[in-house]
Amino acid sequence: MRKKVFALVDCNNFYVSCERVFNASIQNKPTIVLSNNDGCVVARSNESKKLGIKMGQPVFECQDIIKKHKIQVFSSNYSLYADLSKRVMGILATFSPRMEVYSIDEAFLELTELKLDDYGEFGRTIKAHVFQHTGIPVSIGIAPTKSLGKIANEIVKKDPKYGGVLDLTPLSEQELDALLAQVEIEDVWGIGRKYALFLNNYGITTAKELKYADEKWIRRYLTVTGERIVFEFRGISCIPLEMERPPKQGIMCAKTFGKDITKLEEMQEAVATYAARAAEKLREQDSLTSCLTVFIKTNSFKKDLPQYANSFTVHFAHPTAFTPEIVKYALQGLKAMYKDGYRYKKAGISLTKITPQRSIQPDLFGDFSLTKHYREARLMAIVDAINSIYGRDTLIFAIQGVTRSWKMKQLKLSSHFTTKWSEILTV
C-alpha cells in the first residue's frame, strides 16, 4: 500500500489575522482578541506573544503590558471570523477533493491521490493562493499521517527558516526523529495537561520518546487515543480523514452574563434566549432533541460571595425542535432549582439525545400528532428564514425580553465588514 500524504493547513493567529485584513493600521502592531465579555485573551499576534501575553490569560492581569506597549485590543467578532473561515476553506477545497474542515482555522487535505513529485512546492502554492485571495496567512505541515502533519505545523510555526511550509515526506527516519525530538510532549496533538504531566513523570518528554514508547503500556494508561498517536508517529496512518461532519450529538448554548443576575425574571429571559438559540442550531442540522439540561451558577472566582450551582435535566415524551416547547421545558427546569439571594454569573442550555428529523415516529397510543409536528416545523422554518434574512433576533419570543441587561459585554467590537451591509468597509 502506498504511503498516504496529508497536509495540515492552519491559519496563523486566526482571529488577529481576520481583524488585520480590514484594518491596515494594525498590521505590525501587537494585537489581541478577547473572549466573550472581553474576559480573556483568545488570540495573539506574534508581537503580543513576544511581549509575554499568554493564551487564555484574563485581560485584567495583563492590563499593564497592554497600556505600556499600546497593544491593539478587539472583542471577538465571531461572524466576521466564521465568514473569512468559509472563504479560506472554499479556496483550500480547490486543491484537493479530499478535505476535512477540522476547526474554524484548520483543515486537513489528503494529497495521496495527487501523486506529486514535490509536495512542499504544492504547499507553497496553496499558501500563496490563500493569502492572495483572503489576506489570511497560513502555515502548512505535510506528512504521511495527520499526527505528523500536526508536528510539522508545530515546527513550522516556531522556526521562520521554513517559510511557513514543511514537508516531512522526503525525510529519512533519522531526520524525522531529530525533528520529533524538538517537540515537547505537551505540544503533541492529543496530549493535554494531565497526560503530559503523567508522561513526564515516566521520562517521556518529547514527541520522539513517545514514538518509541511501548505501545501496550501507552494503551493501558492513555487509552486507544494515545496508542494511535504512537503508531501515527511511526508512519502508520490510523486517524482517517473525515470529510463529512456528522450531525452534532450535543448542542450547547451557555454564556456568562455582562452583569450579575439577581432576579428570577432576568434569569428567565436569559435561559429562554439560550434555549431559543440552541433550538435554532438544532434545526440548522435538521435534528430533534428529547433531552434538555439547564444549568445556572454564581461566580466561582469570588470565593467570599455565597456560591450556588445546580442543573436540571428534563426528558421529553417526544423529540422536538419547536422553540416554544424547548423554552417551556427550560423554564420548568430553571424554576425547579432557582434560588433567590444569589448573584448569578452564568447560565446555559445543553441539548442531548439528538435524532435526525426524518426518524420521527408517530405514536399509536399517545397524544403525539404528526400533523401538529409538521405545522410546528413549518412555523419554525418561517421564523428561521426571517431571522436569517433580517438578522438574528428580528423575531423573538416575548419571554426572551427586550431590555437584556445581562447581555455580553463587547466594548471593542470591530465592524461586521463581510456580513452586514451597514458595516461594510469604507475607503
Place this chain on the structure above:
DNA sequence: TCTGGGGTCCTAGGACCC
C-alpha cells in the same frame, strides 16, 4: 441451602481539541 457466565445498553466522568 447451594447460585454462572456472557452479553448489551446506558450514563457519568474524565480526558482531549480549538
Place this chain on the structure above:
DNA sequence: TCTGGGGTCCTAGGACCC
C-alpha cells in the same frame, strides 16, 4: 472591577437480560 464557549471520544461501572 475584571476570569470564554462549544464540541468530541473513551472507559468504567451499573442495570438488565438470557
